[in-house]
Amino acid sequence: MENAFKKGKTIVPFSIDNGPLKDDFDFLISRSQRIYAFNGKAAALEELVATVKVLLEAQSQSKKQAEDSAPAADDSTSTPEQGSAPAEEQTDTAAALAAEAAVDESAITEPRQMSRRGDDYYYGKGVEKDYKKAVVWYEKAAAFDYAYSEYSLGFCYACGQGVEKDLSLAAYWYKRGAEHGSLSAQCNLGTAYKYGNGVEKDYEKAFYWYSKAAEKGNARSECNLGYCYEYAEGVEKNIIKAFFWYQRSAEHGYDRGQHNLALCYHYATGTEKDYGKAFEWFSRAAEQNYSGSMYRLGEYYENGYFVQKNLAKAIEWYRKAAEKGVAKAQLSLGSLYESGDGIEQNYEKAAVWYRKAADQGNAEAAFRLGSLYEKGTGVSKSLKTAFAWYSKSAESGYAAAAQSLGYFYEYGYGTEKNTEHALLWYRRGAEKNDAASQYRLALCYANGKGVEEDPEKALEWFIKAALAGNPDAQSSLGYRYNNGIGTDKDLIMAAYWYR
Numbered sequence: 001m002e003n004a005f006k007k008g009k010t011i012v013p014f015s016i017d018n019g020p021l022k023d024d025f026d027f028l029i030s031r032s033q034r035i036y037a038f039n040g041k042a043a044a045l046e047e048l049v050a051t052v053k054v055l056l057e058a059q060s061q062s063k064k065q066a067e068d069s070a071p072a073a074d075d076s077t078s079t080p081e082q083g084s085a086p087a088e089e090q091t092d093t094a095a096a097l098a099a100e101a102a103v104d105e106s107a108i109t110e111p112r113q114m115s116r117r118g119d120d121y122y123y124g125k126g127v128e129k130d131y132k133k134a135v136v137w138y139e140k141a142a143a144f145d146y147a148y149s150e151y152s153l154g155f156c157y158a159c160g161q162g163v164e165k166d167l168s169l170a171a172y173w174y175k176r177g178a179e180h181g182s183l184s185a186q187c188n189l190g191t192a193y194k195y196g197n198g199v200e201k202d203y204e205k206a207f208y209w210y211s212k213a214a215e216k217g218n219a220r221s222e223c224n225l226g227y228c229y230e231y232a233e234g235v236e237k238n239i240i241k242a243f244f245w246y247q248r249s250a251e252h253g254y255d256r257g258q259h260n261l262a263l264c265y266h267y268a269t270g271t272e273k274d275y276g277k278a279f280e281w282f283s284r285a286a287e288q289n290y291s292g293s294m295y296r297l298g299e300y301y302e303n304g305y306f307v308q309k310n311l312a313k314a315i316e317w318y319r320k321a322a323e324k325g326v327a328k329a330q331l332s333l334g335s336l337y338e339s340g341d342g343i344e345q346n347y348e349k350a351a352v353w354y355r356k357a358a359d360q361g362n363a364e365a366a367f368r369l370g371s372l373y374e375k376g377t378g379v380s381k382s383l384k385t386a387f388a389w390y391s392k393s394a395e396s397g398y399a400a401a402a403q404s405l406g407y408f409y410e411y412g413y414g415t416e417k418n419t420e421h422a423l424l425w426y427r428r429g430a431e432k433n434d435a436a437s438q439y440r441l442a443l444c445y446a447n448g449k450g451v452e453e454d455p456e457k458a459l460e461w462f463i464k465a466a467l468a469g470n471p472d473a474q475s476s477l478g479y480r481y482n483n484g485i486g487t488d489k490d491l492i493m494a495a496y497w498y499r
Helices: 022-039 041-058 063-069 094-101 111-123 131-142 147-159 167-179 183-195 203-214 219-231 239-251 255-267 275-287 291-303 311-323 327-339 347-359 363-375 383-395 399-411 419-431 435-447 455-467 471-483 491-498
Strands: 002-007 010-015
Touching: 111 131, 111 147, 131 147, 147 167, 147 183, 167 183, 183 203, 183 219, 203 219, 219 239, 219 255, 239 255, 255 275, 255 291, 275 291, 291 311, 291 327, 311 327, 327 347, 327 363, 347 363, 347 383, 363 383, 363 399, 383 399, 383 419, 399 419, 399 435, 419 435, 435 455, 435 471, 455 471, 471 491
Parallel strands: none
Antiparallel strands: 002 010
16 A cells, blocks of 8 residues: 655655555554644654554554554644544545444553544544544543543533533643643643633743643644743743744644744744745745635735735735635725725625624724715615714724714714714724814814813814814814914914915
């Protein structure tokens, strides 16, 4: 039998005769591929080389001897990801299925065999997929302190697969697996401490477990460790070390590590700004279907970062990310449909994508959707609906929406007139440096709307809005200098602002 572990340009061939060890070897290959995906090439190659030696030595033995002695994959790094069955397991023949189903389970006495039987049921390898039976076999192996099965039990409890979801028990089993050397368990235990899932939130313990797994090449932990250093979670902030660990993770093939490394190059975090390298790593992550990087590639093509500006490609990447649920990509796609840049203008489609993003809590998308309802563009005009979306956006902190919401309260559009509420929202927008809000707040002080008339206070806000480029504020400022309202009369300043 010929087989190989292949990723990109790396091909490591091994050969073994057809016979009793064929299934073990196929299983080894498929599990090693998963190790590559989560822990990098070095760990996968080490796994293959060490294990195939034992397989070759056992090749001449009987089927029973081979089954008893065949080693499992490095269970400290294997990861039973839900819904990610290896290719070989998806293409078993009917004969292979029958052979697997005929396994004498009463003869399974070794923990690695118990763990593998658990995997059979977890992935549906040769038997009908059954999470409950998978848990039973993982528990049997875990009774022998078998780290991989302890991790697998933690994963099942975390996801509610075969058992009732219980984050406390998930953390318990992750801890057991982590203490017995499972890198994936160490990583997931770190995440449990980071978010307080089943344990008390503790950034220092999260950092500790991420460090242990990262130092042994676990790609996810390398990425998480970089995040700890970047955002000072459990350790002093150090963007140089953050960059180092993101780079390690990226080079081990982890998509999130590649994305975060690209962000470092984009924002000059721990390294020099380099749009070219950022583009390269965003591209690598996008090739692995990492949606955040797809969105970033859309940005690069829209704005001409490193690559030539190309709205068609920008739209292509935005659409890919948007269809995967990235709110920022949905917003960007909606914006291009609204403006008609690089695509046929379509307000209806703009509204569709704005709504998708707004439903995920994107404040700018909610504001833009409110604007469409206010104007009746692409949707049926509804001031009440516009008010609802402006409210949602403003309450999420979007400054432009605060001005619109204040305006609706001031004039009773889509809601009852309320000058005090109008003043409140104008002030919130103004304090966030929104020029339109500053102008409206200045008018409130100038005219005594919702507040006592105060020409000097009005002048103060007119100046801020004028300096921010608001043309109405500039005109009002010229008028006030020309007539000495809230300030000494100054024809030179009046002429300046009128201009």
